[in-house]
Amino acid sequence: MPIIDACEKLVIVSYSSPELPGFSPDKRRCYLQARFPQAQVLVFSSEEASFWGIGPMPQNEHDDDSHRHFVALLCLQKLNIMPEAVFTAEDYGDGFAQVLSMHFHQQVSHVRLQRESGPGAVSGTLIRSDIHKYRYLVAPEVYAHFVHRICILGGESTGKSTLSAALATALGTESISEYGRERWEQRKGHLIFDDMLEIAQTQLLRETTARPYRYLVCDTSPLTTLFYSLAMFGKAEPSLEELACQHYDTVVLCADDFPFQQDGTRQDESFRQRQQKWYIDELTARNIPFLYVTGSVEQRLNTILENLIPLPTDSGHLKSV
Template identity: 60%
Template structure:
């Protein structure tokens, strides 16, 4: 196996899939230093530059990663990004300009799984005035060979082609909110079953039990942080049901202590694709940990006020558990 001081892998990585990862790992096995360049003009929905950069940095932190955007290349004094359908040589010379004018590198090898790699290596060889080798990997054949086009057609069907950290960005989080004794936890489990996915239980109660029913000010931030970590670690398919959110933790922090740390306010801004508010349309049930009916009413009003102020659309559900599940399914599929 030939060794190179540096190698180059260029792609849209929209999304980053197992075929890309195989190619990058091959470059890492043969090169002391690997440059990963990602760009797409136009961008592919769901594969925005910040996501692609995060995917690459999480999966290949040892590489030199550059994700190009119109704003970024303009700040470097480069011309506009070539359109995806532009002639091949336009892309090749653009990459040469990037390497010479911005990155100050002249990779000795380019790694591809496509025929275009020969022409790419030829242009770089001319521009760098040094040999550039095209290392081509055989691409998997067949209708189900990994490709961005195939995966984008139904990312959930082809999720086995994506690492969990990449697929996570395509899972839609459903957040359930509601005051005490509004059936939120029961609905979380029932909804997850109906959607054939998993749910993340409320960590606050678990922490409350660990601390013997006495929560300190610092505990509340830990609750929100842990809730978010558990959501991010959940192995869900298409949907992830979240029994509460950091917004709930913010409410309890303000109720208990009259203030909240800045980080908790930031966590309370966490995005959920769907927000569901469980109505308090059945009698309050005291389980030994809850306060009272007036507290539930105040909490419900706070949620409505906060969601409205923040411009967050939300779905109100009422009735039995089955009725609530049906209302949510109708909204999701509507």
């Protein structure tokens, strides 16, 4: 039986002192809430614990009892709960339940969860040692918070789709294609206003259901859909405006230094120039840093790889360019 079904109320507490590099409180809060939406998730820092009057937070290396008494204080003074059970897959669970029983003057049970043992056993320590190598051990909605998302923008006929595919190959990961173009072809070139929001939603759905490695390359974003909605219909759905605020770790804008090529789906050179200017103005107004790439596909690719943070460290997944 899942833990959530065994409880009237499930509380997940997460803290670390010192903080673990790459696993900030904000990141832990986001993926725990995504993974366990029915639970009450409390992720906090040492500063917050002191502000609540339950500090100082014990250090990670402190003895087990220090943490047990600290959590009991947290339950009493912050959460205002008296737990009836603790769920762990560790030997320390028995002692944890005993300390809580002493604090609350009632029996607190330890529900022992089963886990693998031996050299191949899964543990938080193992996963934290290389979240990308052991990504198959965590839920996709958790791993998504450790993927560096790259968005490629550019006007019509600026080579962004070609660049997106080349970059994904170089990084050994996935590229999310532009759904708006597919929708345009489905509609035989006659998009309607209601298509705009659906295009942006589908684009993001493809991003969230992808199975990338370390990086995810996105050929366009809802910001592009917002441009077309405004350009074609003079307005945009409020929901589309919200989706256009989607965050990407790296934003790349392709220069319009390629000769314009009409493939039957594009408008004209003046429209491309108008679109390029809109991207620059909009990204600047939103205070979104972007990498402006010029030249050949190879030159653009090298510029991105040279500026990519974090830099690729797994040579087995970085292809020669």
